[in-house]
Amino acid sequence: MGELVSVNVAVPRHNPAKSTGTTGIDKRPVDGPVRLRRPGPKTTGLGSGVIGDAVYDVRHHGGDEQAVYAYAREDLDAWGAELGRELTGGMFGENLTTSGVDVNGARLGERWHVGDTVVLAVTVPRIPCDTFSHWMGEPGWTKRFTAKAVPGSYLSIVEEGEVQAGDTITVVDRPDHDVTIGLVFRALTLEPELLPLLLAADALPTDMREKIERRIG
Structure with missing residues:
Protein backbone atom coordinates (compact mmCIF):
# COMPACT_ATOMS: atom_id res chain seq x y z
CA MET A 1 0.00 0.00 0.00
CA GLY A 2 1.31 3.43 -0.97
CA GLU A 3 0.34 7.01 -0.34
CA LEU A 4 -0.54 10.03 -2.42
CA VAL A 5 1.96 12.68 -1.30
CA SER A 6 0.49 15.53 -3.34
CA VAL A 7 -1.91 16.36 -6.16
CA ASN A 8 -0.39 18.90 -8.55
CA VAL A 9 -1.95 21.17 -11.17
CA ALA A 10 -0.48 23.46 -13.79
CA VAL A 11 0.67 27.03 -13.47
CA PRO A 12 0.83 28.25 -17.11
CA ARG A 13 4.32 29.21 -18.28
CA HIS A 14 5.76 30.65 -21.48
CA ASN A 15 7.25 27.82 -23.51
CA PRO A 16 10.01 28.80 -25.95
CA ALA A 17 10.73 25.14 -26.64
CA LYS A 18 7.56 24.54 -28.69
CA SER A 19 5.27 26.40 -31.04
CA THR A 20 2.37 26.12 -28.61
CA GLY A 21 3.91 29.04 -26.72
CA THR A 22 2.51 27.95 -23.34
CA THR A 23 3.20 24.92 -21.17
CA GLY A 24 1.59 23.38 -18.11
CA ILE A 25 4.71 21.50 -17.02
CA ASP A 26 5.06 23.70 -13.92
CA LYS A 27 2.70 21.91 -11.58
CA ARG A 28 2.15 22.87 -7.95
CA PRO A 29 0.58 20.94 -5.04
CA VAL A 30 -2.96 21.98 -4.13
CA ASP A 31 -4.82 21.68 -0.85
CA GLY A 32 -8.04 19.74 -0.46
CA PRO A 33 -9.73 17.22 -2.75
CA VAL A 34 -9.33 17.37 -6.54
CA ARG A 35 -11.68 15.62 -8.93
CA LEU A 36 -10.37 13.23 -11.57
CA ARG A 37 -12.50 12.62 -14.65
CA ARG A 38 -11.98 11.03 -18.06
CA PRO A 39 -10.91 13.81 -20.46
CA GLY A 40 -11.85 12.13 -23.75
CA PRO A 41 -9.79 12.04 -26.97
CA LYS A 42 -6.33 13.59 -26.97
CA THR A 43 -6.82 16.36 -29.53
CA THR A 44 -10.54 17.09 -29.11
CA GLY A 45 -11.25 16.31 -25.47
CA LEU A 46 -10.71 18.15 -22.20
CA GLY A 47 -6.95 17.59 -22.07
CA SER A 48 -5.99 16.66 -18.53
CA GLY A 49 -7.93 14.21 -16.41
CA VAL A 50 -7.36 16.44 -13.37
CA ILE A 51 -9.86 19.27 -12.93
CA GLY A 52 -7.92 22.49 -12.44
CA ASP A 53 -4.98 21.25 -14.49
CA ALA A 54 -4.29 22.26 -18.10
CA VAL A 55 -2.75 20.73 -21.23
CA TYR A 56 -1.53 23.05 -23.97
CA ASP A 57 0.31 20.71 -26.34
CA VAL A 58 -2.74 18.55 -27.04
CA ARG A 59 -0.99 16.75 -29.88
CA HIS A 60 1.41 15.03 -27.51
CA HIS A 61 -0.22 15.22 -24.07
CA GLY A 62 -3.55 14.58 -22.39
CA GLY A 63 -6.45 12.43 -23.49
CA ASP A 64 -7.83 9.27 -21.92
CA GLU A 65 -4.60 7.24 -22.16
CA GLN A 66 -2.55 10.07 -20.65
CA ALA A 67 -5.18 11.46 -18.31
CA VAL A 68 -2.94 11.51 -15.23
CA TYR A 69 0.84 11.43 -14.80
CA ALA A 70 2.38 9.90 -11.69
CA TYR A 71 5.96 10.14 -10.41
CA ALA A 72 7.44 8.68 -7.26
CA ARG A 73 8.66 10.90 -4.43
CA GLU A 74 11.51 8.42 -3.97
CA ASP A 75 12.71 9.03 -7.53
CA LEU A 76 12.39 12.80 -7.16
CA ASP A 77 14.56 12.59 -4.04
CA ALA A 78 17.18 10.51 -5.88
CA TRP A 79 17.27 13.04 -8.70
CA GLY A 80 17.45 15.89 -6.20
CA ALA A 81 20.49 14.33 -4.55
CA GLU A 82 22.17 13.89 -7.93
CA LEU A 83 21.37 17.41 -9.11
CA GLY A 84 22.08 19.09 -5.80
CA ARG A 85 18.71 20.82 -5.65
CA GLU A 86 15.33 20.32 -4.02
CA LEU A 87 12.64 18.96 -6.30
CA THR A 88 9.18 19.78 -5.04
CA GLY A 89 6.08 17.74 -5.83
CA GLY A 90 5.00 18.46 -9.42
CA MET A 91 8.49 19.54 -10.51
CA PHE A 92 8.59 16.86 -13.21
CA GLY A 93 5.13 17.86 -14.41
CA GLU A 94 3.44 15.03 -12.56
CA ASN A 95 -0.15 15.29 -11.37
CA LEU A 96 0.31 12.70 -8.63
CA THR A 97 3.42 12.50 -6.49
CA THR A 98 3.40 9.08 -4.87
CA SER A 99 5.21 7.26 -2.08
CA GLY A 100 5.53 3.53 -1.55
CA VAL A 101 4.38 2.64 -5.06
CA ASP A 102 6.66 1.01 -7.63
CA VAL A 103 5.65 3.35 -10.42
CA ASN A 104 8.30 2.23 -12.90
CA GLY A 105 7.81 -1.44 -12.04
CA ALA A 106 4.06 -1.15 -12.60
CA ARG A 107 2.74 -3.41 -15.35
CA LEU A 108 0.72 -2.10 -18.28
CA GLY A 109 -2.96 -2.49 -17.38
CA GLU A 110 -2.24 -2.59 -13.64
CA ARG A 111 -4.98 -0.90 -11.62
CA TRP A 112 -4.57 1.38 -8.62
CA HIS A 113 -7.33 2.25 -6.16
CA VAL A 114 -6.73 5.76 -4.85
CA GLY A 115 -8.65 7.23 -1.93
CA ASP A 116 -12.31 6.25 -1.61
CA THR A 117 -13.52 5.83 -5.18
CA VAL A 118 -10.89 6.49 -7.86
CA VAL A 119 -9.44 3.64 -9.91
CA LEU A 120 -6.58 4.31 -12.32
CA ALA A 121 -5.00 2.03 -14.94
CA VAL A 122 -1.32 2.12 -15.90
CA THR A 123 -0.90 2.93 -19.60
CA VAL A 124 2.46 4.20 -20.94
CA PRO A 125 5.69 5.79 -19.71
CA ARG A 126 6.55 9.45 -20.01
CA ILE A 127 8.99 10.18 -22.85
CA PRO A 128 11.14 13.31 -22.25
CA CYS A 129 10.70 16.22 -24.64
CA ASP A 130 12.22 19.65 -25.36
CA THR A 131 9.77 21.33 -22.99
CA PHE A 132 10.89 19.12 -20.10
CA SER A 133 14.55 19.74 -20.92
CA HIS A 134 14.08 23.51 -21.07
CA TRP A 135 12.08 23.51 -17.84
CA MET A 136 14.75 21.59 -15.93
CA GLY A 137 17.60 23.72 -17.24
CA GLU A 138 20.14 20.95 -16.69
CA PRO A 139 22.90 20.20 -19.26
CA GLY A 140 22.10 17.12 -21.32
CA TRP A 141 18.88 16.58 -19.38
CA THR A 142 17.04 14.47 -21.98
CA LYS A 143 20.01 12.12 -22.29
CA ARG A 144 20.42 11.84 -18.52
CA PHE A 145 16.71 11.24 -17.90
CA THR A 146 16.60 8.60 -20.62
CA ALA A 147 19.67 6.77 -19.33
CA LYS A 148 18.22 6.60 -15.80
CA ALA A 149 15.04 4.89 -17.11
CA VAL A 150 12.77 5.97 -14.25
CA PRO A 151 10.19 7.80 -16.38
CA GLY A 152 7.07 7.67 -14.26
CA SER A 153 3.74 6.49 -15.60
CA TYR A 154 0.71 7.87 -17.35
CA LEU A 155 -2.61 6.46 -16.22
CA SER A 156 -6.14 6.33 -17.54
CA ILE A 157 -9.16 6.89 -15.28
CA VAL A 158 -11.31 3.80 -14.84
CA GLU A 159 -13.48 5.13 -12.00
CA GLU A 160 -13.84 8.87 -11.50
CA GLY A 161 -13.88 10.67 -8.17
CA GLU A 162 -11.91 12.87 -5.81
CA VAL A 163 -8.38 12.41 -4.49
CA GLN A 164 -6.20 14.40 -2.12
CA ALA A 165 -2.84 14.30 -0.39
CA GLY A 166 -2.71 11.53 2.21
CA ASP A 167 -4.97 9.15 0.30
CA THR A 168 -3.89 5.53 0.18
CA ILE A 169 -2.88 3.92 -3.11
CA THR A 170 -3.51 0.19 -3.42
CA VAL A 171 -2.65 -2.03 -6.37
CA VAL A 172 -5.90 -3.94 -6.88
CA ASP A 173 -5.13 -5.76 -10.11
CA ARG A 174 -1.75 -6.78 -11.54
CA PRO A 175 -1.79 -8.44 -14.99
CA ASP A 176 -0.06 -11.75 -15.60
CA HIS A 177 2.77 -10.46 -17.81
CA ASP A 178 6.14 -8.81 -17.25
CA VAL A 179 5.70 -5.69 -19.37
CA THR A 180 6.45 -2.85 -16.97
CA ILE A 181 6.59 0.88 -17.48
CA GLY A 182 10.38 0.71 -17.15
CA LEU A 183 10.62 -2.01 -19.81
CA VAL A 184 8.41 -0.09 -22.24
CA PHE A 185 10.49 3.04 -21.74
CA ALA A 201 0.72 -6.95 -22.77
CA ASP A 202 -2.94 -6.84 -23.80
CA ALA A 203 -3.10 -3.30 -22.43
CA LEU A 204 -0.48 -2.01 -24.87
CA PRO A 205 -2.17 0.89 -26.70
CA THR A 206 -3.34 -0.10 -30.18
CA ASP A 207 -1.37 2.59 -32.01
CA MET A 208 1.82 1.64 -30.17
CA ARG A 209 1.26 -2.06 -30.88
CA GLU A 210 0.82 -1.35 -34.58
CA LYS A 211 3.99 0.75 -34.73
CA ILE A 212 5.99 -1.95 -32.94
CA GLU A 213 4.66 -4.69 -35.23
CA ARG A 214 5.63 -2.63 -38.30
CA ARG A 215 9.06 -1.91 -36.85
CA ILE A 216 9.94 -5.50 -36.01
CA GLY A 217 8.38 -6.84 -39.20
Missing part, protein backbone atom coordinates in the same frame (compact mmCIF):
# COMPACT_ATOMS: atom_id res chain seq x y z
CA ARG A 186 13.78 1.23 -22.36
CA ALA A 187 12.38 -0.46 -25.46
CA LEU A 188 11.10 2.80 -26.93
CA THR A 189 14.34 4.68 -26.28
CA LEU A 190 17.76 3.03 -25.99
CA GLU A 191 17.02 -0.71 -26.25
CA PRO A 192 14.83 -1.38 -29.31
CA GLU A 193 15.78 -5.06 -29.18
CA LEU A 194 13.26 -5.28 -26.31
CA LEU A 195 10.32 -4.17 -28.47
CA PRO A 196 8.98 -7.70 -29.20
CA LEU A 197 8.56 -8.30 -25.47
CA LEU A 198 6.01 -5.49 -25.24
CA LEU A 199 3.50 -7.38 -27.38
CA ALA A 200 2.76 -9.70 -24.44
Whole structure:
Protein backbone atom coordinates (compact mmCIF):
# COMPACT_ATOMS: atom_id res chain seq x y z
CA MET A 1 0.00 0.00 0.00
CA GLY A 2 1.31 3.43 -0.97
CA GLU A 3 0.34 7.01 -0.34
CA LEU A 4 -0.54 10.03 -2.42
CA VAL A 5 1.96 12.68 -1.30
CA SER A 6 0.49 15.53 -3.34
CA VAL A 7 -1.91 16.36 -6.16
CA ASN A 8 -0.39 18.90 -8.55
CA VAL A 9 -1.95 21.17 -11.17
CA ALA A 10 -0.48 23.46 -13.79
CA VAL A 11 0.67 27.03 -13.47
CA PRO A 12 0.83 28.25 -17.11
CA ARG A 13 4.32 29.21 -18.28
CA HIS A 14 5.76 30.65 -21.48
CA ASN A 15 7.25 27.82 -23.51
CA PRO A 16 10.01 28.80 -25.95
CA ALA A 17 10.73 25.14 -26.64
CA LYS A 18 7.56 24.54 -28.69
CA SER A 19 5.27 26.40 -31.04
CA THR A 20 2.37 26.12 -28.61
CA GLY A 21 3.91 29.04 -26.72
CA THR A 22 2.51 27.95 -23.34
CA THR A 23 3.20 24.92 -21.17
CA GLY A 24 1.59 23.38 -18.11
CA ILE A 25 4.71 21.50 -17.02
CA ASP A 26 5.06 23.70 -13.92
CA LYS A 27 2.70 21.91 -11.58
CA ARG A 28 2.15 22.87 -7.95
CA PRO A 29 0.58 20.94 -5.04
CA VAL A 30 -2.96 21.98 -4.13
CA ASP A 31 -4.82 21.68 -0.85
CA GLY A 32 -8.04 19.74 -0.46
CA PRO A 33 -9.73 17.22 -2.75
CA VAL A 34 -9.33 17.37 -6.54
CA ARG A 35 -11.68 15.62 -8.93
CA LEU A 36 -10.37 13.23 -11.57
CA ARG A 37 -12.50 12.62 -14.65
CA ARG A 38 -11.98 11.03 -18.06
CA PRO A 39 -10.91 13.81 -20.46
CA GLY A 40 -11.85 12.13 -23.75
CA PRO A 41 -9.79 12.04 -26.97
CA LYS A 42 -6.33 13.59 -26.97
CA THR A 43 -6.82 16.36 -29.53
CA THR A 44 -10.54 17.09 -29.11
CA GLY A 45 -11.25 16.31 -25.47
CA LEU A 46 -10.71 18.15 -22.20
CA GLY A 47 -6.95 17.59 -22.07
CA SER A 48 -5.99 16.66 -18.53
CA GLY A 49 -7.93 14.21 -16.41
CA VAL A 50 -7.36 16.44 -13.37
CA ILE A 51 -9.86 19.27 -12.93
CA GLY A 52 -7.92 22.49 -12.44
CA ASP A 53 -4.98 21.25 -14.49
CA ALA A 54 -4.29 22.26 -18.10
CA VAL A 55 -2.75 20.73 -21.23
CA TYR A 56 -1.53 23.05 -23.97
CA ASP A 57 0.31 20.71 -26.34
CA VAL A 58 -2.74 18.55 -27.04
CA ARG A 59 -0.99 16.75 -29.88
CA HIS A 60 1.41 15.03 -27.51
CA HIS A 61 -0.22 15.22 -24.07
CA GLY A 62 -3.55 14.58 -22.39
CA GLY A 63 -6.45 12.43 -23.49
CA ASP A 64 -7.83 9.27 -21.92
CA GLU A 65 -4.60 7.24 -22.16
CA GLN A 66 -2.55 10.07 -20.65
CA ALA A 67 -5.18 11.46 -18.31
CA VAL A 68 -2.94 11.51 -15.23
CA TYR A 69 0.84 11.43 -14.80
CA ALA A 70 2.38 9.90 -11.69
CA TYR A 71 5.96 10.14 -10.41
CA ALA A 72 7.44 8.68 -7.26
CA ARG A 73 8.66 10.90 -4.43
CA GLU A 74 11.51 8.42 -3.97
CA ASP A 75 12.71 9.03 -7.53
CA LEU A 76 12.39 12.80 -7.16
CA ASP A 77 14.56 12.59 -4.04
CA ALA A 78 17.18 10.51 -5.88
CA TRP A 79 17.27 13.04 -8.70
CA GLY A 80 17.45 15.89 -6.20
CA ALA A 81 20.49 14.33 -4.55
CA GLU A 82 22.17 13.89 -7.93
CA LEU A 83 21.37 17.41 -9.11
CA GLY A 84 22.08 19.09 -5.80
CA ARG A 85 18.71 20.82 -5.65
CA GLU A 86 15.33 20.32 -4.02
CA LEU A 87 12.64 18.96 -6.30
CA THR A 88 9.18 19.78 -5.04
CA GLY A 89 6.08 17.74 -5.83
CA GLY A 90 5.00 18.46 -9.42
CA MET A 91 8.49 19.54 -10.51
CA PHE A 92 8.59 16.86 -13.21
CA GLY A 93 5.13 17.86 -14.41
CA GLU A 94 3.44 15.03 -12.56
CA ASN A 95 -0.15 15.29 -11.37
CA LEU A 96 0.31 12.70 -8.63
CA THR A 97 3.42 12.50 -6.49
CA THR A 98 3.40 9.08 -4.87
CA SER A 99 5.21 7.26 -2.08
CA GLY A 100 5.53 3.53 -1.55
CA VAL A 101 4.38 2.64 -5.06
CA ASP A 102 6.66 1.01 -7.63
CA VAL A 103 5.65 3.35 -10.42
CA ASN A 104 8.30 2.23 -12.90
CA GLY A 105 7.81 -1.44 -12.04
CA ALA A 106 4.06 -1.15 -12.60
CA ARG A 107 2.74 -3.41 -15.35
CA LEU A 108 0.72 -2.10 -18.28
CA GLY A 109 -2.96 -2.49 -17.38
CA GLU A 110 -2.24 -2.59 -13.64
CA ARG A 111 -4.98 -0.90 -11.62
CA TRP A 112 -4.57 1.38 -8.62
CA HIS A 113 -7.33 2.25 -6.16
CA VAL A 114 -6.73 5.76 -4.85
CA GLY A 115 -8.65 7.23 -1.93
CA ASP A 116 -12.31 6.25 -1.61
CA THR A 117 -13.52 5.83 -5.18
CA VAL A 118 -10.89 6.49 -7.86
CA VAL A 119 -9.44 3.64 -9.91
CA LEU A 120 -6.58 4.31 -12.32
CA ALA A 121 -5.00 2.03 -14.94
CA VAL A 122 -1.32 2.12 -15.90
CA THR A 123 -0.90 2.93 -19.60
CA VAL A 124 2.46 4.20 -20.94
CA PRO A 125 5.69 5.79 -19.71
CA ARG A 126 6.55 9.45 -20.01
CA ILE A 127 8.99 10.18 -22.85
CA PRO A 128 11.14 13.31 -22.25
CA CYS A 129 10.70 16.22 -24.64
CA ASP A 130 12.22 19.65 -25.36
CA THR A 131 9.77 21.33 -22.99
CA PHE A 132 10.89 19.12 -20.10
CA SER A 133 14.55 19.74 -20.92
CA HIS A 134 14.08 23.51 -21.07
CA TRP A 135 12.08 23.51 -17.84
CA MET A 136 14.75 21.59 -15.93
CA GLY A 137 17.60 23.72 -17.24
CA GLU A 138 20.14 20.95 -16.69
CA PRO A 139 22.90 20.20 -19.26
CA GLY A 140 22.10 17.12 -21.32
CA TRP A 141 18.88 16.58 -19.38
CA THR A 142 17.04 14.47 -21.98
CA LYS A 143 20.01 12.12 -22.29
CA ARG A 144 20.42 11.84 -18.52
CA PHE A 145 16.71 11.24 -17.90
CA THR A 146 16.60 8.60 -20.62
CA ALA A 147 19.67 6.77 -19.33
CA LYS A 148 18.22 6.60 -15.80
CA ALA A 149 15.04 4.89 -17.11
CA VAL A 150 12.77 5.97 -14.25
CA PRO A 151 10.19 7.80 -16.38
CA GLY A 152 7.07 7.67 -14.26
CA SER A 153 3.74 6.49 -15.60
CA TYR A 154 0.71 7.87 -17.35
CA LEU A 155 -2.61 6.46 -16.22
CA SER A 156 -6.14 6.33 -17.54
CA ILE A 157 -9.16 6.89 -15.28
CA VAL A 158 -11.31 3.80 -14.84
CA GLU A 159 -13.48 5.13 -12.00
CA GLU A 160 -13.84 8.87 -11.50
CA GLY A 161 -13.88 10.67 -8.17
CA GLU A 162 -11.91 12.87 -5.81
CA VAL A 163 -8.38 12.41 -4.49
CA GLN A 164 -6.20 14.40 -2.12
CA ALA A 165 -2.84 14.30 -0.39
CA GLY A 166 -2.71 11.53 2.21
CA ASP A 167 -4.97 9.15 0.30
CA THR A 168 -3.89 5.53 0.18
CA ILE A 169 -2.88 3.92 -3.11
CA THR A 170 -3.51 0.19 -3.42
CA VAL A 171 -2.65 -2.03 -6.37
CA VAL A 172 -5.90 -3.94 -6.88
CA ASP A 173 -5.13 -5.76 -10.11
CA ARG A 174 -1.75 -6.78 -11.54
CA PRO A 175 -1.79 -8.44 -14.99
CA ASP A 176 -0.06 -11.75 -15.60
CA HIS A 177 2.77 -10.46 -17.81
CA ASP A 178 6.14 -8.81 -17.25
CA VAL A 179 5.70 -5.69 -19.37
CA THR A 180 6.45 -2.85 -16.97
CA ILE A 181 6.59 0.88 -17.48
CA GLY A 182 10.38 0.71 -17.15
CA LEU A 183 10.62 -2.01 -19.81
CA VAL A 184 8.41 -0.09 -22.24
CA PHE A 185 10.49 3.04 -21.74
CA ARG A 186 13.78 1.23 -22.36
CA ALA A 187 12.38 -0.46 -25.46
CA LEU A 188 11.10 2.80 -26.93
CA THR A 189 14.34 4.68 -26.28
CA LEU A 190 17.76 3.03 -25.99
CA GLU A 191 17.02 -0.71 -26.25
CA PRO A 192 14.83 -1.38 -29.31
CA GLU A 193 15.78 -5.06 -29.18
CA LEU A 194 13.26 -5.28 -26.31
CA LEU A 195 10.32 -4.17 -28.47
CA PRO A 196 8.98 -7.70 -29.20
CA LEU A 197 8.56 -8.30 -25.47
CA LEU A 198 6.01 -5.49 -25.24
CA LEU A 199 3.50 -7.38 -27.38
CA ALA A 200 2.76 -9.70 -24.44
CA ALA A 201 0.72 -6.95 -22.77
CA ASP A 202 -2.94 -6.84 -23.80
CA ALA A 203 -3.10 -3.30 -22.43
CA LEU A 204 -0.48 -2.01 -24.87
CA PRO A 205 -2.17 0.89 -26.70
CA THR A 206 -3.34 -0.10 -30.18
CA ASP A 207 -1.37 2.59 -32.01
CA MET A 208 1.82 1.64 -30.17
CA ARG A 209 1.26 -2.06 -30.88
CA GLU A 210 0.82 -1.35 -34.58
CA LYS A 211 3.99 0.75 -34.73
CA ILE A 212 5.99 -1.95 -32.94
CA GLU A 213 4.66 -4.69 -35.23
CA ARG A 214 5.63 -2.63 -38.30
CA ARG A 215 9.06 -1.91 -36.85
CA ILE A 216 9.94 -5.50 -36.01
CA GLY A 217 8.38 -6.84 -39.20
